[in-house]
Amino acid sequence: MKRSNSRTPGKVNCPEGSLAGTCAATYTAANLGQSTEGRPEQRMAAYRPTYRKGIPILLACAALLIACGGAEYRYTVPEEMCGASVHAEALRGLLPPGDVIDAAPRDIRSAKTCDVTVDDEVQISVTGYSSDETEDALTYARSNEFPEPEEVELIDGGSGAVWVDGAVAAWSCRDPSTYDSYTHVLAVIHVPGDHAEGDERRERVADFARSYVAGLAAKLDCDV
Known part of the structure; x- marks a missing residue:
């Protein structure tokens, strides 16, 4: 053969x-x-x-x-957003590489918004509301039909909820001049970027929300 x-x-x-x-x-x-x-x-x-x-x-x-x-972070991640302190690492987790970062406030009717942009594209938008009535964060998220919100603790003495591309925190802020009246604050966070997915994305949003909300409460001189 x-x-x-x-x-x-x-x-x-x-x-x-x-x-x-x-x-x-x-x-x-x-x-x-x-x-x-x-x-x-x-x-x-x-x-x-x-x-x-x-x-x-x-x-x-x-x-x-x-x-x-080969994309790089050519900007320095700030430790402050529109006058409120924030942990740079928590903020960086929601930002893409780029050249220029900016955080600018703007007023929308009775609300105040802080937009974080990288190379002129909005990556994070936080809007704050105040009212005389207490708001529950999870109820607010569900009523606005945010995708599958989960209840999480974002601030002591308040309520919080997180979903895949955003979060909301609600808490009461005592009037520092009288300590007799309260203002109820609601901070709604939107993260349009897609730099993480699924559970990791939710965790990054929650980490940022805790950091920023704490800084915002300190800026407002809230006793929380």
């Missing part, structure tokens, strides 16, 4: 102890339907195309890595 000389296309079994260059040349020539026997120039001609064609491939891979995975 004759042994079959067929080979599996795309594979070469290099003999043990053979030189890598010789084996590569054999593989290239086999794919081209050429023989590596004969003059050294013929063997080198079979080997060189493999080397030269490999350069553009490597350069293309490097370009993809730079374009897709």
Whole structure:
């Protein structure tokens, strides 16, 4: 019985102890339907195309890595948003790479909003409301049909809820001048960016909310 000389296309079994260059040349020539026997120039001609064609491939891979995975944080994450302190790491967890970060307040009717932008795109928006009535955070989230809100503790003595792209915290702030009256504060946080998914995203939103709400309560001189 004759042994079959067929080979599996795309594979070469290099003999043990053979030189890598010789084996590569054999593989290239086999794919081209050429023989590596004969003059050294013929063997080198079979080997060189493999080397030269490999350069553009490597350069293309490097370009993809730079374009897709080489983004950097060229800005310094602040420790304050619109006058309220915040932990930089908690804030960074919701921000993308970029060049310029900014946090600017704006008024919307009776509410105040703080927008955090990276390269002019809004990444976090916090809106604060005040009223004479107590608000429950989870009830507020459900009534506004936020996606699957979960009750969490965001501030001592208050209520909180978190969902995949936002959070809300509610607490009472005593009037520092009289200590007899209270203002009920509601902070609604929206995170339109998609830099994390699922449970990890919720955890990052919750970490940021706890940090920012604590800073906001301190700014308002709330006794919580």
